[in-house]
Every structure is written in structure tokens, then in C-alpha cells.
Amino acid sequence: MTGVRARVRAELTEEIKAVARRHLAEHGAAALSLRAVARDVGMVSSAIYRYFASRDELLTALIIEAFDAVGEAAERADATRRRHDLAGRWLAVARAVRGWALANPHQYALVYGSPVPGYAAPADTVDPATRVSLVMIQILVDGVAAGVIEDDRIETTRAVRKDLEQLRSTVATDVPDGVLVRGLLAWTELFGSISYELFGHLHGIITDYDAFFDLQMNRTGRLLLGA
């Protein structure tokens, strides 16, 4: 029967990724070693090369996985709220992203932290990366369609106007510039807050992280949705 070799191959590829994911979760991306992964899979180190052409290719697979995981978490959280409950959706998504980050700090650092030295992300990682942002953009699109989110005037350069136009034409039909900018601001605020907490900059300042995060995201949500 054709395909049995292919199936075993697919299974082993998955197993290697699973072990690599565990190593990443435990020791971080910089410490991810092909040899160590091979040892844990029960292979000799050179055998990994039948499945991944290099360490970078394995890293790329993990990055795609991480983007997918956080994207899925955001989508699921978004789906738990009614479509017109924009504030609720925003908070749910924000909490979901933070929850995923706290549960998978090294994965979070891999995709949203400082770049891995010597690694350049290939084009394959672009699409999975956008998945999570599409969730938030959809909140904006829905809000604008329902007439609930108001635009406001912004002053900026022609280049930025063009960037926003470009962004709108690909994913955010009908969302005006002012709203788009607020969206991007909320977005960086979300990742800024999570990074600040996760990378230890609130240590000694805030003790009740959960409540503080909600407080911040509620404010950000009001900024995002209110005029």
C-alpha cells in the first residue's frame, strides 16, 4: 500500500516537533539544540536531517505553531461573546492572549520577544502571524458596520495615510483611519502589557497582575471603542 512510509514520516515529523516544543517550553529558543531533541526522540542526531534540513527550519516550524496557537486562543475567546458586545470581545481576546502567554512564556518570547540571534524569519511565518490580529480587526470592522465605533480626526503624514489605506484595502474594509490607529495602539498596548509583566518589569511594583491587566485592558478597550 502506497503511503505507509509517508504516514510514518508524518508521524515522526510531528513527534520531533512535539519534543522540540517541549524543549522550547522548558529552556527557551536560544537553548534549543538539534542534538538534544534527537536524543529525546531516540534517534541519532544526524537522523533529524531526514526531517528538517537545519536547526533554523525546525525553529520556523515552532514559530508557525506558536502563532497558530495564540491565534486559535484569540479566535475561541472571541467566539464566546455576542458579536455586538465589542468591549466584551476585546477583553476576552486580550485575556486569552495573556493567558496563552503566561502558560507558554518561551513560545511567547519566541514570537513576540527579541529576535532569536542568527535567525531570520522566512516568508512562511507571515500568514500565521496575522491570524491573531485578524481577530481584533474583525471587532473593529463589526463595530464600524454597526455604527457603534466613531472615527476621529488624526494628523499625520501622507506616508502614514498611505500605509493605513493599504492596510484597509487588504483586511479592514471601511474602517476609517482614526479607528485603525486606535486599533494599532490598543494592539501594541496589549503586547506591551504582556511583555512588561512577563519580562519582569512590573516586579516589585504590581502584585495583583490579573486585576491590573484587566484594569489596563478595560481602559484600552474604552479608548478603542469609544470616540
Add this chain to the structure above:
Amino acid sequence: MTGVRARVRAELTEEIKAVARRHLAEHGAAALSLRAVARDVGMVSSAIYRYFASRDELLTALIIEAFDAVGEAAERADATRRRHDLAGRWLAVARAVRGWALANPHQYALVYGSPVPGYAAPADTVDPATRVSLVMIQILVDGVAAGVIEDDRIETTRAVRKDLEQLRSTVATDVPDGVLVRGLLAWTELFGSISYELFGHLHGIITDYDAFFDLQMNRTGRLLLGA
């Protein structure tokens, strides 16, 4: 004359730090190697141990330097504006921090990016780390003293209230909770924006980074200072 040995020692310590700083700037913290630094200083690798007890100690020195540098950049920028020009001060400080980050991306990543694997920051790094935040807190303190910044109501837990009280009692006398929270939000927004840009997440979305940053920080400033 006593002290000549000490002076030479101090000079060499500085030289080692300078070379290490250059290596950090060029290759990042993870790639910082005692042996490579020693080579560039013109010493045998073991000689470094007369000056720094370990690689971690050298890293600590670089972290302190980086915090000091960004703190000083913020202070200088702050001093260029009139004391009562709160919005101007905020934008100047924000631009200064970003400017420093763009000029020294690896240093920025060292202190504000994902933690260096296997390195735990010692207590010595806490004081230099706060220097830059003190600049912004002073803007809030001045604004409150001048009666320009208004408080607003926040809903949160007792634990967060206590955290804010603690923060106020050490550095931000008379700044009410609502303003403190807005300050922290602006702060994470600033570092979130810089990290987002520096770590490549705006790539393909924004081309005019300077204008986009100003746009964001102007908004953040209004949120911070307006009620």
C-alpha cells in the same frame, strides 16, 4: 605613589566594558563571549577574571550601563522643555527613549526584550532601571501639583489599590490612583510601540515609522494628561 595600580585597574575595567559593549551592540547579548572580548582587548581569556568574576558579572555591568544610558537620554530630553509643558515633555521623553532604542537595538533588547537565557538579574540592576521611569513620574507629579492633570475613577481590587499606594508612597507623592494607572498605561504603551517596531512586527504594515510613532505617542500623551 599609591593608587597607580588602582588607576590602571580602573582604566582596564573600562576598556573591557567598552569592548563588551561593542560586541553586544554588534552581535547581541546571547553571543557575548568572554573569550572574544578578551581577544579584542588583547588579553588571554583567563585574564578577564581579574576584572570580572564571571560572564554574568560582565553582563550585569552592561545592563546597568544600558539603563543608565536610556535614563540619561530621557532626562536630557525632559530638560529641553519648559516644566509646565507636560505634553511636550512626554513626547520629548518618548522620542528620546525610542531614539536611544533605534541607535542601540541590542542594548534595548538586553534590558527590555526577552530575558537572557540562564541569566538572573541581581539586585544591583534595580536602581538604574528606575531612573527612566522617574522622569515620567515627575511629569505626572508636576502636572498634579499644577492642577492640570485630573484624576478619574477606577474600579479595581484592594490588592491593586495597595500596590498603587505603595508606589505613591515611594516616588509619586500626591499622584492619585487614576493618574498613576494612566501613567503606567502610557509607559507600557511606549515600550510596546518601540518593541513592536524594533522586533519587526510592523514590517510590511507601516513604512513611515517616525510619523507613526509620533502619532501614537501624541494620542498616548493626550490620554495621559487629559482627563
Add this chain to the structure above:
DNA sequence: TGTACATCAGTGAACGCGCGTTCACTGATGTAC
């Protein structure tokens, strides 16, 4: 002021480690006639 001793900087070799990647190979699994 001159000498005896202590302090310290820098040397060079070594320890022990782990890494990514290549390569010639064995043996099993699939494919074509």
C-alpha cells in the same frame, strides 16, 4: 635610601562540554516488469 617580602596582573595550558552539519554505510521498504 635600600632591601625583603607581599600583592597582584597576566600567561598558557588544560578540562570538559556541547553544538550543527557532513558523509559513507547498512538494511529495510516500496516499485516496476
Add this chain to the structure above:
DNA sequence: TGTACATCAGTGAACGCGCGTTCACTGATGTAC
């Protein structure tokens, strides 16, 4: 259906690399009498 050949997975040894840290040592610089 059975045989000959091609494909592929996995092996084991090796290459060449660089790292942090330790240690016994030499020789120069300071200090005390």
C-alpha cells in the same frame, strides 16, 4: 506472483568549532622596616 532495482530511514564516526572556568606559574609593582 516473483524477482531486480530504486528509494529512503537511520547509523556511527568524524570535522571543526567555540565556549566558561580553573590552576600553577612568572614577573612586575607596591609596601614595611
